[in-house]
Amino acid sequence: MxxxxxxxxxxxxxxxxxxxxxxxxxxxxxxxxxxxxxxxxxxxxxxxxxxxxxxxxxxxxxxxxxxxxxxxxxxxxxxxxxxxxxxxxxxxxxxxxxxxxxxxxxxxxxxxxxxxxxxxxxxxxxxxxxxxxxxxxxxxxxxxxxxxxxxxxSTSWTNVYNPSVIRKINSLSKRKTIIAPRKRNFIISRKKATQRRILNSDIILKKYTELCFEIVFLEDLLFTEQMQLFRNAGIIISTHGAGLTNLIFSEQPVIVEFFPSNRYNRDAFYFYQISSELDFSHYIIEFEAKNAKQDLFLDENTLSELDKVITEYKNV
Structure with missing residues (x-):
């Protein structure tokens, strides 16, 4: 705002x-x-x-x-x-x-x-x-x-992108991808990265078995495969990271972005503005990083916040 x-x-x-x-x-x-x-x-x-x-x-x-x-x-x-x-x-x-x-x-x-x-x-x-x-x-x-x-x-040195450009890239990507029979719910794994990893992401798979969450490694996917994956995304769970750039190729996903409390607040706007312009549901859950690498361990508090989003999603 x-x-x-x-x-x-x-x-x-x-x-x-x-x-x-x-x-x-x-x-x-x-x-x-x-x-x-x-x-x-x-x-x-x-x-x-x-x-x-x-x-x-x-x-x-x-x-x-x-x-x-x-x-x-x-x-x-x-x-x-x-x-x-x-x-x-x-x-x-x-x-x-x-x-x-x-x-x-x-x-x-x-x-x-x-x-x-x-x-x-x-x-x-x-x-x-x-x-x-x-x-x-x-x-x-x-x-x-x-x-x-x-x-x-005026933007507190935050990058604010022209909305027309976000919409244009989204439109171009839809000409290159197809709509699948069903949406895919997934967790973006950063286990191959050096920071902002979800250390116990398996707990989400066990907690929401009916939602069939997958763990995806974006660095193993071709650019076209990432476009296709996000075009058919349902619920996307991720810590703050460049993989969320792919939201620009999506069509009405629900995004849960875990954001480390010891990071600049302005960084929380980078992916959110894509969702805002494309009218996606985007939730940012702040967490206290467990180490200097800003890794996330899903504890009772963060799981409770996640559960609120999942419950809202189920009730829609």
Missing amino acids: AFKNIKLRNLFVKELKDVEVIDHGVIVNSEGYIELESTIFQKEYLNKLNCNHWVYLRKLFYFNHIEKAIVLSNYLEQNYYHWILECVSRLVIIKTEELNKYKIVIDSKSPKFVIDSLINLLDINQENIFLKKNKRLKVSNVLIPSFPHTRDE
Whole structure:
């Protein structure tokens, strides 16, 4: 509610000629100035890249040349949440028929989900994906889509995403998935992660046998399999984590997100705003982390809170 009336940044697409792309996606225009929109529109992220010296010395480096490109490399692209909400979301601003007229520039070491999402969600041709390996790239014509979130003092430095972008990604994903005969109730396991794990998730399976909960390991699923899973999600139980980004592919699930009390409050808004815009039922249950890794042990109090949600779900 605190963000309900803030003024959002405008969505735009900027076209420039004769630019250079330095290191991790920093665009230098023909006059030699950095286009901050290529660095998440803030100097903070430019500085985090630690590449100002590469910009200054760029003329010493070998370069590739591309005629037309959209550059998606940035400081946060290795993270699934930020890739979907801050990279894929930039492309949906551009008309679909225009996308394959451009090379999509990403880092050569990008995770597999990066390429999979471009191909399977946005219909980008594989040959139009350019894996950038060198420190310097010249582009004759570049499109710079704006980052579709607002982040400033008015949002307490929380990322508030443009609602139209969330709806567009959700709509695109539904063209790529099918509705199954029945919904699937599942717990997102983070046992292969290093933090925010549910240490005794089996207790949920035993407590609600009639709901047929499954434990899923998202890191073992292809991008398309994650889209399909969430399209047919019934009840989703998870601790706070990037896997909940997949809510953007869902259709009317019920979400129970366990949130560690020793984490910044603003982080609880990241996945909730997806649910809010798509009108999902999303419950956040705060818990006291048992260790520095913010792991969750389901005790009497947290199970009682979970039971309230499950009871409400059954009575609907």
